[in-house]
Amino acid sequence: MTETGGPSGPEGTETPKPQAGESTQPQADAPAQPQSDTPTPPQGQAAQQWQSPSGAPPPPLPSYQPPPQQQYPNWKVGLGRPGVIPLRPLNLTDILDGAVTAMRKYWRMVFGAAAVTAVLTAAINLVGLLLVDTTGDLEQVRDLGPAATDQELMNQMVGILGGTLATSFITLVATLLGTTVLTGFLTVLMGKAVLGKPVTFKEAAKEAAPRLLPLLGLTVLYTLAILVGAIFCLLPAIIPYTFWALASPAFILERGTVMEAFRRSVKLVSGMFWRVFGILLLAYVISSFLASIITIPFSFSAFLSIFGNLDQIYVPSTGDLILQSVGTVIAQTIVGPFTALVTVILYIDQRMRREGMDIELARAAGIQTPPPPQAW
Numbered sequence: 001m002t003e004t005g006g007p008s009g010p011e012g013t014e015t016p017k018p019q020a021g022e023s024t025q026p027q028a029d030a031p032a033q034p035q036s037d038t039p040t041p042p043q044g045q046a047a048q049q050w051q052s053p054s055g056a057p058p059p060p061l062p063s064y065q066p067p068p069q070q071q072y073p074n075w076k077v078g079l080g081r082p083g084v085i086p087l088r089p090l091n092l093t094d095i096l097d098g099a100v101t102a103m104r105k106y107w108r109m110v111f112g113a114a115a116v117t118a119v120l121t122a123a124i125n126l127v128g129l130l131l132v133d134t135t136g137d138l139e140q141v142r143d144l145g146p147a148a149t150d151q152e153l154m155n156q157m158v159g160i161l162g163g164t165l166a167t168s169f170i171t172l173v174a175t176l177l178g179t180t181v182l183t184g185f186l187t188v189l190m191g192k193a194v195l196g197k198p199v200t201f202k203e204a205a206k207e208a209a210p211r212l213l214p215l216l217g218l219t220v221l222y223t224l225a226i227l228v229g230a231i232f233c234l235l236p237a238i239i240p241y242t243f244w245a246l247a248s249p250a251f252i253l254e255r256g257t258v259m260e261a262f263r264r265s266v267k268l269v270s271g272m273f274w275r276v277f278g279i280l281l282l283a284y285v286i287s288s289f290l291a292s293i294i295t296i297p298f299s300f301s302a303f304l305s306i307f308g309n310l311d312q313i314y315v316p317s318t319g320d321l322i323l324q325s326v327g328t329v330i331a332q333t334i335v336g337p338f339t340a341l342v343t344v345i346l347y348i349d350q351r352m353r354r355e356g357m358d359i360e361l362a363r364a365a366g367i368q369t370p371p372p373p374q375a376w
Contacts, residue, residue, distance in 0.1 A: 080362060082361075082367065083197075087352070090352070095342060096342065100338075102193050106199075108201075109189060109201050111333055113337075114332060117177075121178035122325040122326075122329045129167055176223060179219060183249075184211055184252055185204055188252060197365075214258055215248060215251060218261060226241050242269060242276055243266045245276065245280055247264070249343060249348075280346070295328060299320075
């Protein structure tokens, strides 16, 4: 026992007495001692099993949930591919593949319309060749022989030149008619094929028929501009050939006037002149190459004349002309739609690039388009 009557400390120690002048109150800086009735959580490994005095487990920590990611359209298909092309700005492969896909998917309508126009064109051309007979002039030139004077040769050549110009004019008229009918029909068909909508031959022909006559005038103006440019130089011919190349599909699909179609074509081509020219030129080269391969067997007599006597002039017979016409019909039926379809797809591509036509086409096809990005 201590002198103060309290319990004694550990053995060998005494409770220190406060010195004079010292306060018996605890210092303010000293930490407060825990109360004897407050549970003290254990330290170390035992702290992991500690629970609150009430016995309830501690509430679980909220798990982190990442915000939902917005689904964006695949860049390869853009807003989708309801038809023969994806609804996004197209590259060269997409344009060529779209034309071939349309020819395969709608082959009855495409090749049927091409066959009708090819037969029409070949028939007009054959009648013109038979009416304007140049074989007589060719035979006279062949019969003149080396003893002919320059004046006689000049007279015969003038006659041949006049007949050739007349047959060329007839061929040009037949080609313009066939091109107009085929372009109008295939433009309507491609407008449905891009959306993946079913279309019949009768529906496409009925929709294109009212526009064919003005389209013929547009085609004539377009051809004359190219011919006038080609007379002066090749480069001026390239300018109307490229700037007005999209006038025909613009005229059919937008249902404006002829002059509005020319202005629309210039607007769509501006800024991408060489791209449009390159694609059109490539389509023309592919078509011409395939057409030449198809028509060579039907022009076998003319082909053999190249390796014959160079002094003899080849004079085609009526059978040769008919056989060549058959080859032309087959070639135009197979190859003719390709260039027209590429032109229509190129027109749609330019509108998707400049005017956001892919969104309009997606809505028309029933595809839900993503909302526009919100501004901060």
